[in-house]
Every structure is written in C-alpha cells, then in structure tokens.
Amino acid sequence: MLSLRRRAMIGGALSAMASILVGAFVLLSSIEDNVLDRFDRALADRHSQLVVALSSTSDAPDKLSERIYDPAYATPFSGRYWQITSPDGQIYTSNSMFDASMKEPSGNPKSLTVRSIMGPEAEPIRSIFQQITLEDGSIWGVSVAESLTALTAERQQTRRSLLLAFVLVGLLGLAGAILQTTTILHPLDKLRRDVAKRWEQDEDLTTTDYPEEVAPLVDDINELLARNRDIIARARRQAADLAHALKTPTAILRNELALLAAQNHDMEASLDALDRVDAQLGRSLARMRAANSGAAANIRTDLSNSVARFTRLFKSMAERDGKFMNTSCAPSLSIRMDQQDIEEVIGNLLDNALKWCSSEISLTAKKWKNGVEILIEDDGPGIPQGQERQALKSGGRLDSSKPGTGLGLAIAIDLLQAYGAELNLEKSSTFGGLAVRIFIPGNLRPVTPQKEAA
Known part of the structure; x- marks a missing residue:
C-alpha cells in the first residue's frame, strides 16, 4: 500500500496536471479565437476601404489600384489580395494576384462572408466577400483576402509561449505540492520519531507538541505505550518468578537422586532426565524473556x-x-x-x-x-x-x-x-x-x- 506521502504527492501532481491541462486548453482556445477575430476585423476594415474606393471609381474599375495605397497589393503573391466582380461579370484584381483569381461563394451573399480558401499558388488564405449595391444601382462582388501564413506563425508562437509558461507553472505546482505534503506530514514524521525516542526513554508523548487533528492519536499512543510497558514488565516478572519457583523443587530432586546414587542405586538415567528438564525449563523461560524483550530495548x-x-x-x-x-x-x-x-x-x-x-x-x-x-x-x-x-x-x-x-x-x-x-x-x-x-x-x-x- 502506498504511503501517505506518496498518495498526497501523486494526488497533488495529478490534480495540478489536470488543472493545468484544462486551463491551457481554455486559455489557448480563447487566445486563438481572439487572434482570429482580430485578423478578421482587419480584413473587414480593408474590405470597407475597397468598397469606398470602388464607389468613386465604379465607372473605371481598372483604375481602382491607383486609389488603394498599399504596396502589398502591388507586389505579386505578397499574401494580400483584393478582387471585384462587375455587374457584367468582368473580374478585376490587385496586381498581387498576378493572373490568378479567387472563387466567390455561391449564392452571392449580401452580408460579409468570411472563408478560409486556397489562393494563388495554392496558398491558404482568409477571404471576406460581400455583394454590394452602389448608389447608381449597380451590383458588385467585392472580395478581400490575406495569407494565413502570418496567422499560423502567430498561433504557433503563442502555443510555444503558453507551453513554456504552463511547464513552468506545472513545475512550480509540483514543488508546491511537495512542499505542502512535507509540511502537512511533518507532524506525523515527528510523531514517529518521538514514539521511538519515548519508548527508549520510557516517557509519554506531549499532546500540545502536535496539531489538534493529531492530538487524539497521540493520546491513544500514550495509552498503548503504557499498556504495552505494563504487560511486558508483568510478563518478565512472571518469568523470573517462575524460574525462581522451579529452582527449589529441582534442587531437592537432584539432591535426592544424588543420595540414592551414593547408595549404589543407578540414577544416571534419572539425573540425565532431570538435566534435560532443567535445560528445557531454562530455554522456555529464556523464550518468555525473549518474547518480551521490548521492555529492555531502552x-x-x-x-x-x-x-x-x-x-x-x-x-x-x-x-x-x-x-x-x-x-x-x-x-x-x-x-x-x-x-x-x-x-x-x-x-x-x-x-x-x-x-x-x-x-x-x-x-x-x-x-x-x-x-x-x-x-x-x-x-x-x-x-x-x-x-x-x-x-x-x-x-x-x-x-x-x-x-x-x-x-x-x-x-x-x-x-x-x-x-x-x-x-x-x-x-x-x-x-x-x-x-x-x-x-x-x-x-x-x-x-x-x-x-x-x-
């Protein structure tokens, strides 16, 4: 059976590990959701900028690139893209798209639709699409997208940072569990040492030296020690009394056998039997003392x-x-x-x-x-x-x-x-x-x- 110390340490370690794992999962999920939400809000802001630019250049959409001042849109495959679809189905894209285009969601939704799709060069991107109606009544499809590479890298960095932090928290928690277990079990360790010391010194334990939860156990141990000392002392006294009581009868028998032997009677067998009786009694009495030798341990x-x-x-x-x-x-x-x-x-x-x-x-x-x-x-x-x-x-x-x-x-x-x-x-x-x-x-x-x- 596991000791109390091991039970407490294992229980504390498992509890701390479970708490850390649950906390890490909840915190990581929350942080990743916040990061993704911030990413989507930035996309929505760029979508709004594109719509405003389109409102002023709807009659000449091929000049839209001149109205959006972002170098990333001019660099091929930079990871930041936009695309608009005119009412007659003509597609206009940022220079960063090169000759590629983005697939628009089916149904031409009129509300902002956020998706994760594949972009140019099979690059995973995050896209926002909305079908808008300008003041002149024309209907346009407007898409803005950004590569997920930066988002993925940010998530990985967040995971690594959190993992390191939770490992540190776990080690601190384990050290705290060990310290707490040692502190809680210290009175029991002290009790064990004091019981051995008091047994040797024939003294009782002092109840006030221990916490109130351990005090009843101390009283029980004191009572047990007192009973044990009394039983052992009585048993050793009885063994000594019995040995003393048997010496006189055996001495009388030995003298009588010696007198008969002096009268030329063959008493060798009887004397040998008496020697064996004395030896067996001596061994039995020695065993009685040995069985109660604890009284002499001090x-x-x-x-x-x-x-x-x-x-x-x-x-x-x-x-x-x-x-x-x-x-x-x-x-x-x-x-x-x-x-x-x-x-x-x-x-x-x-x-x-x-x-x-x-x-x-x-x-x-x-x-x-x-x-x-x-x-x-x-x-x-x-x-x-x-x-x-x-x-x-x-x-x-x-x-x-x-x-x-x-x-x-x-x-x-x-x-x-x-x-x-x-x-x-x-x-x-x-x-x-x-x-x-x-x-x-x-x-x-x-x-x-x-x-x-x-």
Missing part, C-alpha cells in the same frame, strides 16, 4: 564489563582443567540488550567452547560496521561441514560423548533473534575448531521470536 548494557567478569570466571575454570583462555575486548563497548540476556548467551557459548576445546578458547569483542561483533573460538573438533544447520536445531547434538542437553546454543539463538541480532557457525581460522560469530546491530529494535519448526 536499556544499554556495558558489554566490556560483562566480558571482564566472564574472563575472570572462565579463566579460572580453564586453568582448573589445564586449559587456557584468551580475551580481547575493545574498551567502552555498549549494546542495546538486556544484561541478563546477553550474559546468558555468552555464558552458554563459553561453556560449550570450554567443554569441547582441546586446550584453548578465545573471546573477542569489538565494534564492527554499525554494531558490535562477538567472536568465540576454540581448538576442538568443530562441526563437520554441512552439519551446521543440525547443530542449530533445538537439542541437536552431533556428539553425545560429552555431558549436556544440546539446548545451550538454541537458547542463545532464541535470545539473539528477539533483538534482531545474528549468530553464525564457522570454522575458526585461528584454532581450526568452531567459531561462533555474533553480530549485534547498533540500531536494533526488538522483534518477535520465530516459532521453532515442528
């Missing part, structure tokens, strides 16, 4: 501080197992993600890397393009080429020789997708094992997590 997490804490924790864990961890983090890195979410992602990925590495893991965090890139690498066996998709599935485990549920990576993906971030599995160019590359855009907005395919 929070900026100090990633450098989180990486420093993970470095201290996992370095000691690696040294305990005889392994080594290397960390490189750019100073003052900040991301628009909830601290608990990003730390759960990094923690799961570092735990996997430490579990599968042979002797070394690496964590790198840096600014990249318009966001932040996190790279976690190890020197373990990695993932066979072509099986990356299987590893990304919920609970997908390519090797069951190590303890675990296979849900840590799935939880990380769920949380990252909620923020529009990306996770890719690659082969480490440094260690030869697995490389997990995360990109978190700087202008990210929360998105609805995708449901896992059945």
